Amino acid sequence: xxxxxxxxxxxxxxxxxxxxxxxxxxxxxxxxxxxxxxxxxxxxxxxxxxxxxxxxxxxxxxxxxxxxxxxxxxxxxxxxxxxxxxxxxxxxxxxxxxxxxxxxxxxxxxxxxxxxxxxxxxxxxxxxxxxxxxxxxxxxxxxxxxxxxxxxxxxxxxxxxxxxxxxxxxxxxxxxxxxxxxxxxxxxxxxxxxxxxxxxxxxxxxxxxxxxxxxxxxxxxxxxxxxxxxxxxxxxxxxxxxxxxxxxxxxxxxxxxxxxxxxxxxxxxxxxx
Amino acid sequence: xxxxxxxxxxxxxxxxxxxxxxxxxxxxxxxxxxxxxxxxxxxxxxxxxxxxxxxxxxxxxxxxxxxxxxxxxxxxxxxxxxxxxxxxxxxxxxxxxxxxxxxxxxxxxxxxxxxxxxxxxxxxxxxxxxxxxxxxxxxxxxxxxxxxxxxxxxxxxxxxxxxxxxxxxxxxxxxxxxxxxxxxxxxxxxxxxxx
Ligand SMILES: C[S@@+](CC[C@H](N)C(=O)[O-])C[C@H]1O[C@@H](n2cnc3c(N)ncnc32)[C@H](O)[C@@H]1O
Numbered sequence: 001x002x003x004x005x006x007x008x009x010x011x012x013x014x015x016x017x018x019x020x021x022x023x024x025x026x027x028x029x030x031x032x033x034x035x036x037x038x039x040x041x042x043x044x045x046x047x048x049x050x051x052x053x054x055x056x057x058x059x060x061x062x063x064x065x066x067x068x069x070x071x072x073x074x075x076x077x078x079x080x081x082x083x084x085x086x087x088x089x090x091x092x093x094x095x096x097x098x099x100x101x102x103x104x105x106x107x108x109x110x111x112x113x114x115x116x117x118x119x120x121x122x123x124x125x126x127x128x129x130x131x132x133x134x135x136x137x138x139x140x141x142x143x144x145x146x147x148x149x150x151x152x153x154x155x156x157x158x159x160x161x162x163x164x165x166x167x168x169x170x171x172x173x174x175x176x177x178x179x180x181x182x183x184x185x186x187x188x189x190x191x192x193x194x195x196x197x198x199x200x201x202x203x204x205x206x207x208x209x210x211x212x213x214x215x216x217x218x219x220x221x222x223x224x225x226x227x228x229x230x231x232x233x234x235x236x237x238x239x240x241x242x243x244x245x246x247x248x249x250x251x252x253x254x255x256x257x258x259x260x261x262x263x264x265x266x267x268x269x270x271x272x273x
Numbered sequence: 274x275x276x277x278x279x280x281x282x283x284x285x286x287x288x289x290x291x292x293x294x295x296x297x298x299x300x301x302x303x304x305x306x307x308x309x310x311x312x313x314x315x316x317x318x319x320x321x322x323x324x325x326x327x328x329x330x331x332x333x334x335x336x337x338x339x340x341x342x343x344x345x346x347x348x349x350x351x352x353x354x355x356x357x358x359x360x361x362x363x364x365x366x367x368x369x370x371x372x373x374x375x376x377x378x379x380x381x382x383x384x385x386x387x388x389x390x391x392x393x394x395x396x397x398x399x400x401x402x403x404x405x406x407x408x409x410x411x412x413x414x415x416x417x418x419x420x421x422x423x424x425x426x427x428x429x430x431x432x433x434x435x436x437x438x439x440x441x442x443x444x445x446x447x448x449x450x451x452x453x454x455x456x457x458x459x460x461x462x463x464x465x466x467x468x
Contacts, residue, residue, distance in 0.1 A: 002392070030358035030366040030386055071370045078354075217339040217367045220360070224340065246352045246367055247339045 008048035009036065015052050020062060022136075023199045024069050026223035035068045070137040071218065072108040076115045076154075078213075079245050080163035083119055085265040087165050090240055091123050094208050100129040103207045103234065105198060106215030107133040110144025111157075114173075115164075116211065117187040122167045126190065132204065134196035145193045147183035149174075154181040198227045204234045214244040221252075228254045235270045242267050278420070278461060279362060279394030280343070281306050282387050284380030284410065286313035288401035288430030290325060292450055296400070297348060299454025302331040305461045306396075308348045309337070309357070311383045313376050313406070316354040339367040351378040358386040374406040384410025393418035396460065398453065399444075400424045402434025408441050415442045420460075422446045422453055 009032060013025045024032065036048055043061065045051050055062045077083055094100055104113050113133045120126040135141050154174060161170040174181040196204065198215070210231050216224045231241055232254050241258060243266040249255045258268035285292055289312045300308065326334060330348065335341075337349045343363050351357035352367070357378050360366040373379035380399075384407065388395050397414035399407045401424060415421045423444040426432035438444065446456060 002389075005389075028358075028360055028366045030360045030389075031368050031370075033389060034358070034368070034370075034382070034386070071368065073369050073371060214369050217369075221340055244339070244369075246336070246355060251340075 005033075005048070009033070012036065012048055012052055012055070015056055016062070016065065019056055020066065021200070022066050022069075022197075026199075026220045026226075027069065027218055028220050031071075031218055032069070035071075039065055039068055067137060067139065069218075070108075070135070070140065072135075072137060072140045074108040074111045074214075075160070076111040076157040077160035077164045078112070079265075080160045080165075082213075082242070082245060082265045082267075083115060083164035085262045085267060086116070086242070087119050087123060089262055090209065090267060091120070091125060094240070095123075095125055097208060098128065100125065100208045101206060102129060102131050102209045103204055103211070104131065104133045105196070105204075105210060105212040105231065107135050107141075107144055107193075108137070109140045109149075110147060110193075111149070112211065112213065113144060113191060114147065114183050114187055115161075117191065118161075118166075118173055119164070121187070129190055131191040132207075133191055133193050134204070136195060136197040136199075138195060141193050141195060145188075147185075147188060148180050149183070151176055151179055151181050198230065199223065203230060206236055207234050207239055208236055209240045209242070210235060211242045213242060214247075216247055217244065225253045228252055232257055232270060237270055237272045239270050240267055241270065277394055278306055278396055279391045280309065280387065281396045281398065281457060282309045282311065282384060283398040283400060284311045284384065284402070284407035284434075285400035286376070286380075286402035286404060286406065286431075286434060288403075289313070291430060292400045292424070293326060294329065295450040296454050296457075297326050298329045298331065299451070299458055300330075300332055300348075301458055302346075304332055304346050304458075307343045307345050308332065309343075309351070309383070309387070310348060311351045311357060311378050311380045311407075313378070313380075313402075314353040337365045337367070339365065341365045351383060353378070357383045359383075359390045362390045374404060376404070376406050380407035381410040385413050388413050388417050388419060391419070395419040396422065396457070398422045398424075398457075399435055399438040400450070400453075401429035401431045403431045404434060405437040407434060408437040411438045411444070412441045415444075420445050422448065422456065424453065425449055 017023050158170045173184050261267045261269040332348050334348045336352050355367040358366040397411050421444040423435045423438050425447050426435040428449045429435050
């Protein structure tokens, strides 16, 4: 029974890859299984194989399916202690560079990017920084670029902003409308939003800081290793890699290539060779 | 029916910390199964709930990590603000997708994912709690032939969650916390004797 399920999942993912080029074949099975259950519910398919003709012949459904694998749930200042660590430990180190390049890989709808931009403004290094915010989901990227969020969720982020050591009032960073908040356009000035797929696209060179938080959790061990090599190759020596607070480099192929910089906040520094 | 128990998974919310303080110390050192606890906690309570059991428990405690190894004889806690999933019988996986039953971690999500990898070897336990999360998950464990255990609602600080589970299935055991502890402690042994 478990073996049959594995075959069905393999065939479905193979179909998406061959037909549309999106490669989810090495995504974590636990989460793929859940996403497929949702697709089955939505389409009324009784089994995973029944999803295959749908995805091959119905491009609209295929688009839905592809976005289903892009789980864009995110928050501003998620894990405030992480942002405090960036502020008090990582930035003082990076501030010795004349300019800084930061890559936020898997930025979803942009909340993380704006959080980081706020921290850099407050620490007075924003003007020498270029941000690259990437994701493979164009819909999410568009929202990230627009920087417009529901007012009630923005309000929920206020305590986390303060816990992250915020120096101002969080309301200084957005213009509240009737139901939504528009992020201050000044925060966007140095951010480039771009489509980049971590599975199929290449190195994004010479970064000083990379955030790839809560993205590798969707990959299996093999793909996680492959993407970690890509992130490693995209960093300057001494550059920093930040993972989500429940992910680590332990038991990965790049473990030796980094040294833990703040192990609790999962900040790693690329070793000189 | 089952070819051996492979894991214990416990779901709880309101009143959970006090209940676990009674239950976990009843498990003996060297317990032969992994014990996984899915408890609703505040997102910033990173593992803080766990520390409360540290000095009374015979088993080592750990917060589950993404792709972390599932080991027998440990008690693993689902980290707050993530769903805890099972990649295979020896590997955890995490996800930050939508809340389910207003909860992340959701007990239903973890129970369903666990039964997909442990099958009939899974022991599901529902303790005190103030919502319906876990009822559907326990039903899935029941449907796959796993063992289902529910805290007797009469003895639960918050009886809503155990009751919601019992509305869906007739659990194999409906017991007080102390009796659940004794049952879990003895289960792996009774099975060896039966072989
Ligand atoms: C759960 S969100 C994490 C958002 C943010 N980094 C955070 O921690 O809050 C995961 C994001 O990873 C993106 N992602 C998944 N697979 C990807 C891939 N192969 N290439 C680029 N982005 C990917 C998804 O589209 C989604 O936006």
